[in-house]
Amino acid sequence: MKCPNFEHVSRRALLKGTLATAAGGSLMNWGSLFNSQATAAEVNKNQKRCILLWMNGGVSQFETFDMKPGRPTGGLFRPISTNLPGTQVCELMPKIAQNMDKLTVIRSMRTSQVDHPGGIHLMHTGYSQAAGIRFPEIGAVIAKYLGRDGSDLPNFIKIFSHGNTGAGFLGPKFQPFALSPEGRLPTFSTSNLNPQIESRRNELRNFVEDVYARRHKAETARMHREAYEAARRLQNVHDVFKIDDEWNKYRDLYGDSAFGRRCLMARRLIEEGVPFVEVGQSSYDSHADNFVWHRALVPPMEHAWAGLMTDLEQRGLLEHTLVVWMGEIGRTPRVNNRSGRDHYVRSWSTALAGAGVKGGVVYGESDLDGIDVKDNPVTEGDFFATIYQALGIDPETEHYNGVRPIPIAPFGSDVVKDVLV
Amino acid sequence: MRGEDSAHYLEDSCGTPAMIRSLSFSLSTVLIFFVVACAAARGDDQLRNTIDSRVEAVWKAKKIAPAESSTDAEFLRRVYLDLLGTIPTFDEAVAFLDDKAVDKRSKLIDRLLDDPRFAGHQSEVWDQVLFGRNPPGYGTDKREGFQTWLRKQFSDNTPYDQWVKAILMAEGNTVDDGAPMFFVQYRNQPEDATEAVTQKFLGVQLQCARCHDHPFEPWTQLDFYGTAAFFARLQVVDAGKKNNLTMYAIGEKNLGDVLFTGPVTEQEVGKKGEPVKPKFLHGDALVEPELPKDFEEPRNFPNGMMPPKPKFSRKDQLASWITKADNPYFARAVANRVWAQFMGRGIVHPVDNMSESNEPSHPELLDELASAMVAHKFDLKWYIRELVNSRVYQLSGSGSVIEPMPALFDQARTRPLTAEELLDSWNVATGYEAMQQAAKAEPSTDRYAPLGSGYLMRFFGTPNNGVGDFQGGLHEHLYMNNGGIARLLGSGKGGLYDRLLNSESAWEERVDRLYLSILTRRPTDEERKRFVAYFTAEKDPRSRIGEAIWVLMTCSEFRFNH
Known part of the structure; x- marks a missing residue:
């Protein structure tokens, strides 16, 4: 990672400033300023992390993990064998088929919101939308419990963002940092100031903040100052987001697609210690031409997904990184008269891999035609509770919105223990 | 909501004893009301003195040394932000700081209370109480009609009980009259309306009782649905268009009930509930005239015209009951909420959870504030004048307290500026409007010019978490x-940058202007020295002036009201 000159200057100045302040009896949390470069290396390898692969619009279970060959609901594609004996998946996923030993597939999702806005909210937060409450997305919760104060990179990053409640009532500290579908940084995240000017301006600002902090001890001001430092440190790590060089090497592993590039970006961020990265792929809402759409969307997605898991595994990161694959809804068993499948939440599929979960597991079952769950239904609450448990976060952890206690997985959710290691 | 937490469920915490408690509670409120009313009639005591002696008594009892008094500059910035929602200009700051009169603080307060910006700011504060940044309901994000109406209530100083009653009666339409917009948020959701009305106007939390009897408060599901029954017949009606805006009206039908199906955990698919009759909270059932046996009415009000009034309005009955002077919750709730607006936190905190398990920090004081509110006929301007004239409000914000909202009010609170306050204060600090005028620019009609509401809301709209931190x-x-x-x-000409650059004055004086313009105070010697050195470090000060302005605009001292 490169480190611009002005940064060295200002770090020395800050070091001086910190010592003086400490001598004056007031200790600010400057520790993080000294380790910009060291951060990546010092990331605790055992720290749990999570990547969410988000299939926006609602990927079809019939064209991925829950084939119904020979049934009227079965569709056009054929099943293929996998490296998990006795388990088949759709022929569109040959690479995932060879990684089934890493996956837990849940074939018995039964959720409560059947439209897109409701489903996107539900499967990002675990909760249905409610008037007057902004629920936090899963990324914000994970940022809060697995994120590190003083890290150079934001703790909640989205690439091609879906879902719009962000940090919700957890507050701006946990807002997502959202990259464009092409991986561009959000507006205002890049300083165009001459580094020398930025550096002297920063020193003047530090002086002003020191003066205020001498007589004002309220923790709000401290948080304000730390957030400013975080915004500044972000300038040092822009190189992490520049993936062209590495992409040339990894293009084949991830597959030459936009989604593949996003997944490589996610791996780089996870490797730097970012605890949560969401990667979006869109256009699954196949009310017409379901099979055409899935033939176009699934192969590059599954290539990238398999490549991501391989890459994580080779770097020793898969066992610490939970990879979640889901959309907001499933699709109807019936194929409509436009060769489409509509929205369906009575029985659909999701998948997990990596940290905390078993590999080579197919949990739950749908009935003969995929119309209903045959056994072991998993609600959205159960699914979120399982994810949090796998990451070592107690699913009953409560936050407050006003006086109302709101656990991170809804009351009454059950962890699916059978899929956890 | 799906499911409930059985571990949190305490059996039978409601019932008869609570009813008796509540009765005695309202009796004592009425008693104090008479005592204070008599005192007020004699004009022998001011509420500000009551506030100070009650709060000081607790400091004494707990051996707390409060912060010293605020400096003039501290007070000036705080009271401008709290009353007008913006900082003073350079000229206003200098005039106040150099004024030698001993009563200059109370004079300033009087002047600000009569400033038109007072109504603008207070109505924005209440608009947020009533709607928040992301109001539910289609069309509620465009509510200029409501906002204009609410501003008028503050500029006329309409008593609080009267304008709340108007919101609850919801007469007219949302474009011409404004007030009906409140209920547009809760279209076909009488349960949501119940939660909102009880929280915002009565300061109580009924929402737990929506799905199960409240685990530790005397609220039962029948209290919840008894209140919801008042709203069950409301319909949001599209009454036509005007200026490209839909005129919504709140219609009320003659028929229709909420159905109660028991605790959520005992519900079954297809089980039909029992109709619940309207009942006042901890009070009597509503007595309703019978409708003729064969009475029928259409299912929906037609679009494009105002809905007719019902033969008997449940909504109006509730509006009268809520805003009555002897309602046991109403006056306390507003006294506590406005207290929190100026003092940082409620005497009961959070302000919308007044309940027996959440005790007030200063119980006598809260009784007295509520009674005084009634005695002064819900005159919010009078009430605010008393609050900001108190010693407690005028304490310094500097000191050793770490909590941003000290529970015993022994140091001034530190609160973030709202998006609107930041924008308006930045505009004042940089002389943006003066620059616009000098350039003869067309005045913008956008409330959020020149930064725009999109960015402002995204980056500053909700600076707190769910519990207000x-x-x-x-x-x-x-x-x-x-x-x-x-x-x-x-x-531009007339702006701060221009004044600093093109000044004949010594750099020391220019630094004074910089500080007074942005931070509403003069710099210390240390600061003056540091900034003069910054400006004079090279021949050309232009870039450095912009940098210094930016530094003061973004620092913590500016970000918070303290």
């Missing part, structure tokens, strides 16, 4: 650090 966010700094506020930093 400030959460320092990365994004507001990215915005400020990387060019977001550049539009305010123009070099």
Whole structure:
């Protein structure tokens, strides 16, 4: 990672400033300023992390993990064998088929919101939308419990963002940092100031903040100052987001697609210690031409997904990184008269891999035609509770919105223990 | 909501004893009301003195040394922000700081209370109480009609009980009259309306009782649905268009009930509930006239016209009951809420959870505030005048307290400026409007010019978490650090930058102007020296002046009201 000159200057100045302040009896949390470069290396390898692969619009279970060959609901594609004996998946996923030993597939999702806005909210937060409450997305919760104060990179990053409640009532500290579908940084995240000017301006600002902090001890001001430092440190790590060089090497592993590039970006961020990265792929809402759409969307997605898991595994990161694959809804068993499948939440599929979960597991079952769950239904609450448990976060952890206690997985959710290691 | 937490469920915490408690509670309120009313009639005591002696008594009892009195500069900035929602101009600051009169603080308060910006700011504060940043309901984000109406209530100083009653009666339409917009948020959701009305106007939390009897408060599901029954017949009607805006009206039908099906956990698919009759909270059932046996009415009100009034309005009955002077919750709730607006936190905190398990920090004082509110006929301007004239309000914000909202009010609170306050204060600090006028620019009709509501709301709209604590966010700094506020930093004539650059004065004086313009105070010697050195470090000060303005605009001292 490169480190611009002005940064060295200002770090020395800050070091001086910190010592003086400490001598004056007031200790600010400057520790993080000294380790910009060291951060990546010092990331605790055992720290749990999570990547969410988000299939926006609602990927079809019939064209991925829950084939119904020979049934009227079965569709056009054929099943293929996998490296998990006795388990088949759709022929569109040959690479995932060879990684089934890493996956837990849940074939018995039964959720409560059947439209897109409701489903996107539900499967990002675990909760249905409610008037007057902004629920936090899963990324914000994970940022809060697995994120590190003083890290150079934001703790909640989205690439091609879906879902719009962000940090919700957890507050701006946990807002997502959202990259464009092409991986561009959000507006205002890049300083165009001459580094020398930025550096002297920063020193003047530090002086002003020191003066205020001498007589004002309220923790709000401290948080304000730390957030400013975080915004500044972000300038040092822009190189992490520049993936062209590495992409040339990894293009084949991830597959030459936009989604593949996003997944490589996610791996780089996870490797730097970012605890949560969401990667979006869109256009699954196949009310017409379901099979055409899935033939176009699934192969590059599954290539990238398999490549991501391989890459994580080779770097020793898969066992610490939970990879979640889901959309907001499933699709109807019936194929409509436009060769489409509509929205369906009575029985659909999701998948997990990596940290905390078993590999080579197919949990739950749908009935003969995929119309209903045959056994072991998993609600959205159960699914979120399982994810949090796998990451070592107690699913009953409560936050407050006003006086109302709101656990991170809804009351009454059950962890699916059978899929956890 | 799905499911409930059985571990939190305490059996039978409601019932008869609570009813008796509540009765005695309202009797004592009425008694105090008479005592205070008599005192007020004699004019022998001011509420500000009651506030100070009650709060001081607790400091004494707990051996707490409060912060010293605020400096004039501290007070000036605080009271401008709290009353007008903006900082004073350079000229206003100098005039106040150099004024030698001993009663200059109370005179300033009187002047600000009569400033038109007072109504503008207070109505924005209440608009947020009533709607929040992301109001539910289609069309509620465009509510100029409501906002104009509410501003008028504050500029006329309409008594609080009267304008709340108007909101609850919801007469007319949302474009011409404004007030009906409140209920547009809760279209076909009588349960949501129940939660909102009881929280916002009565300061009580019924929402737990929506799905199960409240685990530790005397609220039962029948209290909840008894209140919801008042709203069950409301319909949001599209009454036509005007100026490209839909005129919504709140219609009320003659028929229709909420159905109660018991605790959520005992519900079954297809089980039909029992109709629940309207009942006042901890009070009597509503007595309703019978409708003729064969009475029928259409299912929906037709669009494009105002709905007719019902033969008997449940909504109006509730509006009268809520806003009655002897309602046991209403006056306490508003006294506590406005207290919190100025003092940082409620005497009962949070302000919308007045309940027996959440005790007030100063119980006698809260009784007295509520009674005085009634005695002064819900005159909010009078009440605010008393609050900001108190010693407690005028304490310093500096000191050793770490909590941003000290529970015993022994130091002034530190609260983040709202998006609107930041924008208006930045505009004042940089002389943005003066620059616009000097350039003869067309005045903007956009409330959020020149930064725009999109960015302002995204980066500053909700600075707190769900329980009201400030959460320092990365994004507001990215915005400020990387060019977001550049539009305010123009070099136009009459602006701060221009005045600093093209001045004949010594640099020391220019630094004074910089500090007074942005931080509403004169710099210390140390600060003056440091900034003079900054400006004179090279021959050309232009870039450095912009940098220094930016530094003071983005620092913690500016970000908070303290």
